[in-house]
Amino acid sequence: MTKHTYKATVTREDRWWMVRIPEIGGLTQARRLSEAKSMARSLVAITLDIPADCFDIDVEVEKVGTVKVAERTAQLRAARETATRLEREVQIDSENLARDLAS
Known part of the structure; x- marks a missing residue:
């Protein structure tokens, strides 16, 4: 059985990386881009009350500044x-x- 994958879209806003999970309507933030995936995983697990290892996270950086x-x-x-x-x-x-x- 394959794990469900949640898409995390990441944008830079001031000094924070904003991490959105559209599928669950969730938003969190990270200080470093390297933290985005773990923050997204925690958000999904807490929001849906499911184990953090029963799904995957696909991180996509959408925008940094005007790029x-x-x-x-x-x-x-x-x-x-x-x-x-x-x-x-x-x-x-x-x-x-x-x-x-x-x-």
Whole structure:
């Protein structure tokens, strides 16, 4: 049986990292980004009165100041996938060229 995963969205507000769990309507804060996941886990466990080890937390940093981290990360991921696909196509074309030249 797979564990349920709760999404924690994190934004920077002044000196705090605000950690939101939309699925349960919860909000908590952390001093350091490295604390966001454990704070989210505690919030879900306390709010739902369930053991903290019976679910997973997926942390996504949405925004830091004016930088839309999630959006830019998605753009980079898409660009990387495109580059990987193009690399494979170039490799195949190169192999085909070598085969054609050898025959």
